Amino acid sequence: MFNKKIFSFFAVFFLCFLFTGANDLYARDGAALFTQNKCNACHQVEGPATDKTIEDLLRRNGPELWYAGSKFRPGFLGKWLADPQPIRPMEYYSLTEPNKNDHPRLPSEEAKAVAAYLMTLTSGDVGGAGIVARKNIKGKKVFAKEFSCYGCHQMRSRGHIMGGLSGPSLAGARERLNPEWVYAYMVRPKVFKPVKDMPVYSGLVNDKKMRNLSEYVSNLD
Amino acid sequence: MRSILYIFLFSSILLTSVPAADAAGVKEIYRFYCAQCHGLEGKGDGINNREEMPVTPRDHTSAGEMGKLTDEDIISVIKEGGAATSKSTLMPPFMKTLTDDEIIGLKDYLRELCKC
Numbered sequence: 001m002f003n004k005k006i007f008s009f010f011a012v013f014f015l016c017f018l019f020t021g022a023n024d025l026y027a028r029d030g031a032a033l034f035t036q037n038k039c040n041a042c043h044q045v046e047g048p049a050t051d052k053t054i055e056d057l058l059r060r061n062g063p064e065l066w067y068a069g070s071k072f073r074p075g076f077l078g079k080w081l082a083d084p085q086p087i088r089p090m091e092y093y094s095l096t097e098p099n100k101n102d103h104p105r106l107p108s109e110e111a112k113a114v115a116a117y118l119m120t121l122t123s124g125d126v127g128g129a130g131i132v133a134r135k136n137i138k139g140k141k142v143f144a145k146e147f148s149c150y151g152c153h154q155m156r157s158r159g160h161i162m163g164g165l166s167g168p169s170l171a172g173a174r175e176r177l178n179p180e181w182v183y184a185y186m187v188r189p190k191v192f193k194p195v196k197d198m199p200v201y202s203g204l205v206n207d208k209k210m211r212n213l214s215e216y217v218s219n220l221d
Numbered sequence: 222m223r224s225i226l227y228i229f230l231f232s233s234i235l236l237t238s239v240p241a242a243d244a245a246g247v248k249e250i251y252r253f254y255c256a257q258c259h260g261l262e263g264k265g266d267g268i269n270n271r272e273e274m275p276v277t278p279r280d281h282t283s284a285g286e287m288g289k290l291t292d293e294d295i296i297s298v299i300k301e302g303g304a305a306t307s308k309s310t311l312m313p314p315f316m317k318t319l320t321d322d323e324i325i326g327l328k329d330y331l332r333e334l335c336k337c
Contacts, residue, residue, distance in 0.1 A: 095267065095268055096268075148309065148310040151258065151269055152258075162273045164268070165268045166257035166268055199315055201317070204314060204316065
């Protein structure tokens with residue numbers, strides 16, 4: 001009887017710990033693991049973006065992660081870091097070398113801890129616009145007809161992967177990208193990536209279209 | 222006399238230090254933004270030229286194709302994208318990405334590539 005009470009006390013205590021304190025602890029371990037694994041050698045974790053010239057960008061060995069917590073869907077990073085699959089069809093900013101599919105891989109517990117840490121890196125420029133991933137016919141029109149975004153981005157179309165190779169693949173964007181981030185990235189490109197080989201569309205596309213476009217892109221499977 | 226000399230010196234510094242977009246810079250811009258579709262040498266064979274695409278990127282070395290375009294056509298197609306010359310929207314608009322000087326520099330560079 002007594003043992004049962006003690007047991008349930010500890011069980012409740014443990015569950016509370018899991019749901020509240022554990023994530024913080026996890027994130028702190030994750031930050032340490034990030035440094036130990038030399039992830040900093042290729043990834044910038046402190047904002048803001050500082051690139052001014054093409055050379056600044058080409059000196060980098062990997063995409064910046066200082067707004068990872070705003071960019072990615074919860075749950076995506078833990079899985080990806082344990083089993084990374086190519087997102088960009090080519091090596092980072094290469095026009096000749098295909099992605100070698102050799103990104104460092106983490107054991108799944110470490111991957112979860114690093115993911116928890118990365119999810120704490122957020123940007124105040126993302127959120128509150130009311131963008132949700134959904135089937136959006138108007139957005140599809142902007143994507144496929146008005147701007148042919150598939151010219152540089154792979155996507156799934158009727159079960160097949162198609163599209164250009166220079167940009168990150170948008171196949172599976174629904175599992176990967178936060179819809180609010182997609183919108184913010186399109187509307188305020190300079191905040192996230194001042195120099196990149198994707199054209200700037202803000203100022204060319206009105207807000208209604210940007211919203212439809214972002215919802216469509218965020219829903220690509 | 223001296224002040225005239227200063228004015229002369231000063232304005233020559235101004236003139237030489239604000240080149241619109243120098244040749245090396247333009248080539249770098251081309252290789253960064255345009256080569257992904259048009260190819261590093263401009264032959265229309267960049268990595269985004271996939272067989273499933275409705276049209277192929279223009280071969281910028283082809284005098285036959287490029288010769289049909291006026292300077293204004295070239296500038297407006299770079300600024301506004303393929304729609305400007307009733308071509309495919311696979312050719313993106315760079316109006317908000319590149320400065321007017323850089324776009325004029327690219328037009329000159331394309332004329333060199335096609336020798337037309």
